[in-house]
Amino acid sequence: xxxxxxxxxxxxxxxxxxxxxxxxxxxxxxxxxxxxxxxxxxxxxxxxxxxxxxxxxxxxxxxxxxxxxxxxxxxxxxxxxxxxxxxxxxxxxxxxxxxxxxxxxxxxxxxxxxxxxxxxxxxxxxxxxxxxxxxxxxxxxxxxxxxxxxxxxxxxxxxxxxxxxxxxxxxxxxxxxxxxxxxxxxxxxxxxxxxxxxxxxxxxxxxxxxxxxxxxxxxxxxxxxxxxxxxxxxxxxxxxxxxxxxxxxxxxxxxxxxxxxxxxxxxxxxxxxxxxxxxxxxxxxxxxxxxxxxxxxxxxxxxxxxxxxxxxxxxxxxxxxxxxxxxxxxxxxxxxxxxxxxxxxxxxxxxxxxxxxxxxxxxxx
Numbered sequence: 592x593x594x595x596x597x598x599x600x601x602x603x604x605x606x607x608x609x610x611x612x613x614x615x616x617x618x619x620x621x622x623x624x625x626x627x628x629x630x631x632x633x634x635x636x637x638x639x640x641x642x643x644x645x646x647x648x649x650x651x652x653x654x655x656x657x658x659x660x661x662x663x664x665x666x667x668x669x670x671x672x673x674x675x676x677x678x679x680x681x682x683x684x685x686x687x688x689x690x691x692x693x694x695x696x697x698x699x700x701x702x703x704x705x706x707x708x709x710x711x712x713x714x715x716x717x718x719x720x721x722x723x724x725x726x727x728x729x730x731x732x733x734x735x736x737x738x739x740x741x742x743x744x745x746x747x748x749x750x751x752x753x754x755x756x757x758x759x760x761x762x763x764x765x766x767x768x769x770x771x772x773x774x775x776x777x778x779x780x781x782x783x784x785x786x787x788x789x790x791x792x793x794x795x796x797x798x799x800x801x802x803x804x805x806x807x808x809x810x811x812x813x814x815x816x817x818x819x820x821x822x823x824x825x826x827x828x829x830x831x832x833x834x835x836x837x838x839x840x841x842x843x844x845x846x847x848x849x850x851x852x853x854x855x856x857x858x859x860x861x862x863x864x865x866x867x868x869x870x871x872x873x874x875x876x877x878x879x880x881x882x883x884x885x886x887x888x889x890x891x892x893x894x895x896x897x898x899x900x901x902x903x904x905x906x907x908x909x910x911x912x913x914x915x916x917x918x919x920x921x922x923x924x925x926x927x928x929x930x931x932x933x934x935x936x937x938x939x940x941x942x943x944x945x946x947x948x949x950x951x952x953x954x955x956x
């Protein structure tokens with residue numbers, strides 16, 4: 592089963608409304624061209640995962656353009672009938688509207704400034720009241736309208752979504768979309784680190800037999816007030832963990848899980864390492880055996896669009912050198928072809944990563 596994993600697309604109005612003058616159109620065109628070539632080799636993808644920041648300012652016009660482009664991407668990827676799943680990012684929040692809505696600002700303040708031991712009960716109390724619950728989700732209005740046809744919208748009584756895909760007739764991949772943006776855009780401003788909250792309401796993943804849990808969340812743990820708690824919960828319960836936001840492609844493989852970052856389709860041109868990219872991930876069932884799950888590991892593959900060359904190096908993940916003592920280094924990998932995880936699923940699953948970075952010179956930024 593192949594997945595296309597993208598994040599941080601950043602459709603920005605009004606620029607994106609005019610294709611002939613949109614400065615970011617060329618980035619998306621390069622992705623389309625390169626994905627077309629990859630699909631010719633692998634035969635299409637089974638699902639598309641979007642890790643947040645579809646829009647730039649939570650503007651309904653931005654989602655209109657994003658919807659058209661994602662439909663085109665589905666066609667290119669051979670995924671017209673497969674699921675397209677999305678979670679919200681900080682740029683999917685209408686921060687201007689949040690800054691003007693005193694009810695939303697008050698709810699944010701009540702939760703964010705609560706003592707750690709009382710924050711969860713305060714969140715639940717706010718969600719239980721229809722008025723404060725609506726205020727809490729106020730900044731997500733345009734995102735929810737975009738996500739509803741994909742069955743990825745969020746509600747006060749369901750802050751996350753989950754959807755199942757069949758790995759086989761007996762084994763399911765359960766994808767959980769977490770919302771890390773409940774407190775995003777507080778007072779209409781950017782989010783400092785750490786200032787966001789996920790809550791145990793979203794991390795109670797049930798270890799059902801013959802189900803492999805995958806989690807997709809926009810913000811990595813270091814942006815969360817409850818980051819340690821969320822990390823501990825996911826490391827025990829989620830075999831695959833997908834994140835966005837940091838604009839860096841990075842794969843972390845541990846005994847019980849694999850965690851990776853999407854990179855960014857459209858990172859800021861002011862970033863020192865400007866490198867648009869996306870991930871292709873393959874997850875296949877390779878056994879039916881009992882006991883612990885085992886995951887086959889392949890080295891990451893880096894693709895340079897500029898030259899068309901494919902560079903395979905097990906010591907490089909998204910241009911970041913991994914020192915010899917790192918668990919992902921070649922020396923440590925030689926005797927680590929498989930690794931086991933305490934999961935409820937019994938079969939063996941093979942995982943292949945193709946983090947694809949689209950490089951070109953500053954002149955075409």
